[in-house]
Amino acid sequence: MELHERDERRAAAEAVLGELAEAGVVGVVLPWVDTSGITRVKSVPLARLPGAAQWGVGMSPVFDGFLVDDSIVAGSYAGSAIGDLRLHPDLSRLTVLAGQPGWAWAPVDRYTQDGEPHVQCSRSLLRRLVxxxxxxxxxxxxxxxxxxxxxxxxxxxxxxxxxxxxxxxxxxxxxxxxxxxxxxxxxxxxxxxxxxxxxxxxxxxxxxxxxxxxxxxxxxxxxxxxxxxxxxxxxxxxxxxxxxxxxxxxxxxxxxxxxxxxxxxxxxxxxxxxxxxxxxxxxxxxxxxxxxxxxxxxxxxxxxxxxxxxxxxxxxxxxxxxxxxxxxxxxxxxxxxxxxxxxxxxxxxxxxxxxxxxxxxxxxxxxxxxxxxxxxxxxxxxxxxxxxxxxxxxxxxxxxxxxxxxxxxxxxxxxxxxxxxxxxxxxxxxxxxxxxxxxxxxxxxxxxxxxxxxxxxxxxxxxx
Known part of the structure; x- marks a missing residue:
C-alpha cells in the first residue's frame, strides 16, 4: 500500500467523522471471518477511525489457526503467536448499525506490516477473483x-x-x-x-x-x-x-x-x-x-x-x-x-x-x-x-x-x-x-x- 493511498484513506475517514458523531456513533466494529467460519472483531473509538483507515489496527495472524472452540492449530503457516497484521476498514461499506446503537461497522482487509495483502485474507482473495x-x-x-x-x-x-x-x-x-x-x-x-x-x-x-x-x-x-x-x-x-x-x-x-x-x-x-x-x-x-x-x-x-x-x-x-x-x-x-x-x-x-x-x-x-x-x-x-x-x-x-x-x-x-x-x-x-x-x-x-x-x-x- 502506497503512502498516497494511506493518506487518501485517512482523508476519507476524517470526512465522515462529523456525520457519524451526529448519528450517535462512538465506536466502529471491524470484523473479519476466520478459517473456521467464526466472525472475529476488533473495534476502535470513533476518533481513532482515521488512524485505523491509514495505518490499520494490529491483530495477530494466529487467528488463521483458530478452531470453532477457540483452540488453536499450530499449523504450517498459521497458529503462531509471532508476528502482526493490520486490519484496514473498507470505508465504502461503512454502516451505522441500527440494531446496535452507538456503533458503526466496516469489514476489513488484512495486510502485512509492509502494506501487502495478507496471503490468507479471504476478502482480498475474493476481490482478486472478481x-x-x-x-x-x-x-x-x-x-x-x-x-x-x-x-x-x-x-x-x-x-x-x-x-x-x-x-x-x-x-x-x-x-x-x-x-x-x-x-x-x-x-x-x-x-x-x-x-x-x-x-x-x-x-x-x-x-x-x-x-x-x-x-x-x-x-x-x-x-x-x-x-x-x-x-x-x-x-x-x-x-x-x-x-x-x-x-x-x-x-x-x-x-x-x-x-x-x-x-x-x-x-x-x-x-x-x-x-x-x-x-x-x-x-x-x-x-x-x-x-x-x-x-x-x-x-x-x-x-x-x-x-x-x-x-x-x-x-x-x-x-x-x-x-x-x-x-x-x-x-x-x-x-x-x-x-x-x-x-x-x-x-x-x-x-x-x-x-x-x-x-x-x-x-x-x-x-x-x-x-x-x-x-x-x-x-x-x-x-x-x-x-x-x-x-x-x-x-x-x-x-x-x-x-x-x-x-x-x-x-x-x-x-x-x-x-x-x-x-x-x-x-x-x-x-x-x-x-x-x-x-x-x-x-x-x-x-x-x-x-x-x-x-x-x-x-x-x-x-x-
Missing amino acids: GGYADEGLTLKAAVEVEWALGVGSLPEGADPDAFVPALAGPAYGMTRHVEVSDYARDLLQALADQGVAVDQFHPEYAAGQLEVSVAAQDPVAAADTALLVRHTITAVSMEHGLRASFSPKVTADGVGNGGHVHLSVWRDGQNLMSGGPGTFGLTAEGEAFTAGLLEHLPGLLAIGAPSVASYLRLVPSHWAGAFAVWGLENREAAVRFVTGPSGHRQAAANVEVKCVDGAANPYLLMAGLLAAGRAGMRAGATLPDPVGIDPGSLSEEGRREAGITALPASLEEAVRAFESDTELTGVFGTELATTIVEVRRGEIALFAGTSPEGVTRAVRWRY
Whole structure:
C-alpha cells in the first residue's frame, strides 16, 4: 500500500467523522471471518477511525489457526503467536448499525506490516477473483440466503445453558409463526432497511424456531459483506428482544439444519449468461460452462462451504440439503438448483443456487471457491450432464449408479481429501491458505473424534 493511498484513506475517514458523531456513533466494529467460519472483531473509538483507515489496527495472524472452540492449530503457516497484521476498514461499506446503537461497522482487509495483502485474507482473495472475471469482460451477481434458529434467551435455573428451546411454536412456514415473530421481524426488517440492506423476502422456515431472510444480489464481495452484516444485525436485534440466534449448520441433532445457500449469475455486456441461450433451460454456452465448473468441483468445495463436522449432520438425503452432485430445474434436492425465474423476467432473474453449503462457511472463502470453480469450467468449455428432475435419495443405490448420480462427501474428512486433490481450487487459494484450510479442518475432525451427534450440535450451537 502506497503512502498516497494511506493518506487518501485517512482523508476519507476524517470526512465522515462529523456525520457519524451526529448519528450517535462512538465506536466502529471491524470484523473479519476466520478459517473456521467464526466472525472475529476488533473495534476502535470513533476518533481513532482515521488512524485505523491509514495505518490499520494490529491483530495477530494466529487467528488463521483458530478452531470453532477457540483452540488453536499450530499449523504450517498459521497458529503462531509471532508476528502482526493490520486490519484496514473498507470505508465504502461503512454502516451505522441500527440494531446496535452507538456503533458503526466496516469489514476489513488484512495486510502485512509492509502494506501487502495478507496471503490468507479471504476478502482480498475474493476481490482478486472478481477482478479476474472483470478482465475477461464478465461481471457476477451473488447473494447469500441467511437461515437461523431463534431460541429463548432465558432458561430456567439449573437448565443446560447451551440448550436450544425454540422461541416460536408455530408450524413450518406457518402464519401463526409469523404472527408470533411479528414485532421481532418488524424491528429486524427496519434495522436492515436503515442499514441499506435490500431485503427480498423474509419468512418462517422448516425447522423449529427457524427463520430466513433473502437479500438482493450484488457483486460477490458486497454479497459476502452483506451476509456478514445481516447476521450481525440478526444477533443484535435478537438480543434486544431477549432471544438468541443460531446460524449453526445443525442446531439440534434430530432437526433440519441452517443452510447458507448461495445464488450466482454471470453477466457479459449487460446480458445474463444464465438465460436467453440455446442450451438446456435457456443457458448460454458460457453459463453452462460456469455451472458445470461448480458441479465438477463440489466435492472439494465442501471443505470450504460445509466446513464443520456438524455440516455433515445436515447434509443428508431427502432433507433439501443437496446431498448429491447433480443439478436440476427448481430441484431442491439437487446440490445445484437451476432457477429460471418467471416467464417475462428470466433475463434478470435466472441464476444457480448452490444448496449444499451452510451457515458455518466463511462467506468470502466460499464465494472465492465458487468463482474459482466456475472460472475453471468456463476456461475448459465444460458441459453439464443431464439435469435430474427427481429426489436422488428416492432411488436405490443401483438406480443412482445407472443414472450416473454420485453422492457428495458424507464427512468432513472426505471433503478435505477431495479439496486436497482438487488442484484447481488449491492452486487458486495458494499453498499457505490451502494448507491452513486442510489443517484447521483436520483439527476440528480431531476435536470431535468420538463425539455423538448430540455432543457435536451442542458444542457448535452458539458458536456461529
